[in-house]
Amino acid sequence: MQTQKNLYRKNFSLITAFLVLISVSLVIAVIISYNLTAKYVENEFASKKIEVLDQTTKPYNDFFQLKIPEITSYQGFLDSTSAANYSTTVFKSYPFVRKVLFYDMQIGNPASKLSLTHNKGISVKAIYEYKLKHNKVQGLKNMAWANGEDFREMALKLSNFISVADTTRLPTQDDIFRTFYNVTPDKISYLNIPRREDIRIYKSLLKNGDIKAFYKQNMMTFLLDAHQLKVKNTHPELYQQVTIQPVVYDPLDVEGGRKVTEAALTGAFSNYKLYFVSTKEHLDHEIDRRFLPIGAIVLLIYFFLVLISWLIYRNLNINLKVFKLQYDFINNFTHEFKTPVSVIKIAGSNLKGDAELSERQRRHYGKILDEEADKLNDLMNKLLSFTQLENKSITVKREEINLQQFVKGYIDTFKIKYPDFNLTYNIENISKFYSDPVLLGSIFQNLMENAYKYSHPGKKELFINIKPEKRNIVFSFTDKGIGMARYEQGDVFKKFYRIENKYNQNGSVGLGLAFCKELVNFMDGEISVTSKVNEGSTFVVTLPLEN
Incomplete structure (x- = not known):
C-alpha cells in the first residue's frame, strides 16, 4: 500500500500548504486593511473639518444673507422703536451679535451740522445703540458715533453709487455688496437699498443744492463676538476638541501624540479660525471601530476557507480510506477465490491424469473438490446476501x-x-x-x-x-x-x-x-x-x- 500512503501524504501536504497560504494571506489582508483604515481616518480628519465649519458658521451665514437684508424692507422708515424690535429678534436668534448701532440718516438740503464735510447732502439725524443686558434689550441715543469711520465709509459709498448709478436697471449683487455692505473684522455695516426712483431723486438732490427736501435712509452696524459662535462638532469621532482661536494662534507646547488641524472663518470672523485637536488614542479608537467590521469579514472569509480546506481534507481522507478498503477487499477476495480454484485445478488435473487412482485417492480428491466448492459457494452467497440486504430485496x-x-x-x-x-x-x-x-x-x-x-x-x-x-x-x-x-x-x-x-x-x-x-x-x-x-x-x- 505504499502508493496510497504516498498519495495521502501528498494530499495532506497540499492541504497544509493551502492553510499556510490562506493564513499568510489573512495576516497580510489584516495589516493592509488596518493601514488603509488608518489612512482613511487620517484623510477624514483633514477633510471633514469643512462640514464642522459649515455647520458652525451656518447661523452667521443665515444672519448675513437673510436677517440683515430685512432692513431694506423698511425703506428707510425705521425709528428707534422699530429698530429696537428688530434688534431684539437679532439678539434672540444670533447670540454672537453683541451690539447694534442704528443710524437714522437723511439725504437732502440744507444739511445738518452732522453732515459729512465733503458731501453736505448726507447727514445723521440720530444714532442709537442697542445691546442685550439681563436678557433685555437696552437702547441708548449716542451721538458720539456720529463722526465714526463706519458712517463716513458708508456715506461715501452711497454718494459714489448715486452719482454713477444707472437707474434703467436693477443693481447687480456685486454692486449691492460693494455699496451697501461694509464687512470688517468683528463688524458688519449695512445700508438699506433704495429703489430706482429714489436713486433718481437722490441724484437730483445731490446735484442741485437749491432743492429743499429730505429723504430718510437707515444704516445699521452690527458688532460681533466670534467666541459666541456655537461650535457644532458633527464628527466627535474624529475631533476630540474644537475651539475658536485667533488666526495667529499657534501654540508651541503641543503635546506629543496629538493631531491638530484648522479651518479659517470667513466674513466678519476672518480674524478667527476653528482649531481641531485629537489625541492619538482617540483616533486609534476610531480606527479600531471602523476596522472591526472589516476584520470580522476578513476572519469570516478565512474561516470559510479553512472550513472548505477541512471538508476537502475530510473527503480526501474518506475517499482514500474507501479506496484502501476496496483495494484490500479485491486483494483478499481474489486470494479467497484463487486458493479454492487452485486446489480444484490440482485435484481435477490429478483426476484426469493417465495414472490409475485407487478408490481411496478418488474419494480424497472428491472430498477436496466438494469442500473447495462449498467455500466458493459460501463467498458468493455472502456477497449476494449483502447486496440483497442493502437493496432491501429480501x-x-x-x-x-x-x-x-x-x-x-x-x-x-x-x-x-x-x-x-x-x-x-x-x-x-x-x-x-x-x-x-x-x-x-x-x-x-x-x-x-x-x-x-x-x-x-x-x-x-x-x-x-x-x-x-x-x-x-x-x-x-x-x-x-x-x-x-x-x-x-x-x-x-x-x-x-x-x-x-x-x-x-x-x-x-x-x-x-x-x-x-x-x-x-x-x-x-x-x-x-x-x-x-x-x-x-x-x-x-x-x-x-x-x-
Missing part, C-alpha cells in the same frame, strides 16, 4: 423459534467443525422467540466464526447469553480472544474493514461483521461491541421481542 419471514433447540443446534455443529472450541450458553426466562431463523442463524454463524478465528490457541472459548430486556431480547457473545483497541471498535462494522494482526493476514474480506450489522438493522435491532486487547470481546445483539 423479506423477514417470522417463525416461532425454540431458542434452546436453535442455540444447541449451532453449538453442536461448531463442536463438530472445531473440536477445540469451548462453547457454553445460558437462556434466562425465555423459551420462544419470533423471528427469521435464517437471518438469525447467519448472525450466530458469523459471530461464532469470529470468536473462534480471533482467539489464541488453547483459549478458544465463547459464552452465549440470552435474556429478555423490557420489550427486547438481548443476545450476548463473550469470548476470550485477542480483543481490539478502543479506536477500532467503531470501524469493525464497516464494509471491507479488517483489523491488522497476525490472525487476519489472509482469509478475510472484511464483510463478516458488516454483514451482521446489516442483518440486525434489517431486523430493526442494534448491535454493539465492547472489547479489551488480549482480554476478549463481547458482541451484544438487541432485537425487538414480538409475540
